[in-house]
Amino acid sequence: MTIVGASLAGLYAARELRAQGYDGRLVVVGDEPHPPYDRPPLSKDFLTGRADEDRLALTDAEERAGLDAEWLLGVRARGLDTAARTVLLEDGRTLATDGLVIATGAKARPLPGAHTLRTLDDARALRARLTEGPQQVVVIGGGFIGAETAASCAALGHDVTVLEAAPLPLLPQLGPQMAAVCATLHRRAGVRFRTGTGVTGLRRTGPATAVDLADGHTLSADIVIAGIGAVPNTAWLAGSTLALGDGVLCDEGCVTASPQVVAVGDVARVGGVRAEHWTSATEQPRAAVTNLLAGRTLATPHPVPYFWSDQYGSRIQFAGRYRPGDTVRVTEGELLDEGPGDDGFLARYERDGTTVAVLAVDRPRPFTRARRELGRAVETATT
Structure with a gap:
């Protein structure tokens, strides 16, 4: 078996293959030279210097040895013959394989002249620039990456401006x-x-x-950072014979048009949806590996999308799927005109009388309970 992609989804796929009884040769190919990291x-924390690289590791040498896998790191895949x-591989080698897990993720959409923040090397370069003293920083894009980066830059004492084409940051994810x-x-x-306007050039x-x-x-600006989305690595x-379209097209069980090939994580378009969520990368591999070993679709994952973000000392957590028109109610804590109350709040998004998403600011325990409720509701609806 071969896994192309050595990040979160690839690591979880390797764990699942061994956990589900696969005891043959296992090769993990990763284009970055680093072992899997978070x-x-x-x-x-890494950008602000509160955490160093050893805190990012998702696995250690002992676990990697226990997986009994060959780790080909710093090697890029360049083709697939189904x-x-x-x-x-780009170095000229060819890997024969009975089955393939595609976990190549996505790359930051580039903007010439701007930093991006997707990889450890990106973060190293940006962190080095940010330690050069107070600077004028412009962040292009007000999504989660842009918002978190802006918060980190502000915490480091920089003068920060965020540019967002939409009327508000995080509008598609959270609603107005x-x-x-x-x-x-x-x-x-x-x-x-600065909202409601785009960037024409640098x-x-x-x-x-x-x-x-x-x-x-x-x-x-002294430093420009682009957080303008990601492009799946396809x-x-x-x-190849695989169907591609904003990701690798898969059925509901992460299986491609070739039964011996599955895709998971940010690169996978599962049942028509490509979800760049931590939960997709960690929960899809279980079903994908089950189906890969069986040679047909037996299991389908139904992860509830989950985001969390640390900004200005507040923990923001969101689970579920928002759609325009959903009703939002604050059910715990207090939301004032000037923002969250001292103890934060929990809000529920409702559609046709049913909770479809939850958002919490500094309410981790109530959020965890509400997220579990969402998960149980999804399981019930799909069984």
Whole structure:
């Protein structure tokens, strides 16, 4: 068996293969030279210096040895021949395999002249720049990565402006009411927002960068960080028989058009949906491996999407799926005009009288209970 992708989803797939009784040769290919590491802290504690690289490790040498896998790290896959059941590597090697797990994830959408924050190497480079003293920082994109990075930069004492094309940051994920709450947290910390306008280009102007906006204005920045989405890593599969379209197309069980190939995590479009969630990367591999070993779809994962974000000393947690038109009710704690109360709050998103998502600010225990309720409801609805 071969796993292409040595991050979170790839590691979980390796664990599942061994846990489900596969005792044959197992090869894990990863394009980064690093053993599996945790990405969420990159924009939080790692960027601010509160955590070093040893805190990022998802596994240790002992566990990797226990998995009895060959780890080919720093090697990129460049092709797949499904008929011959071989994976082609950029260094010229060919791996014959009875089954394949595609876990290549996604890469940050690039913007020439701007930093991105997706990999450990990205975070190392940005952290080094941020230690050079107070600077003017412009963050392009107000999603979770952009918002967390902005919060970390502000905590380090930088002057931060966030540019967001939508009317509010996190609007597609949280809806207008709760997106406004998150914007309030930023403003409390002195972070400026420019919303409703896009970026037309970046230009070097001496030591600084000019950020040209669609509304005709220009901002000057010492550091520009782009958090404008991610692109699934499928280029290496061009020319294969697999169906591609904003990810690897799979059925509800993560199985591709070739029964000996499954896909999991950020690269997988499962049942028409590609979900860049930590829960997808950790919960899809169990069903995918079951189906891979069986040679057909027997199991289907139904993870409840889950995000968490640390911003300005507050823990923001969200689970479920928001749709425009959902009703939002604060059921615990207090939400004031100027933002969350001292003890935070828990809000429920309701659709046709049913809770479909929950959001908490500094209410971890009630959130955990509500998230479990959501999970049980999804299981009941799909069995």
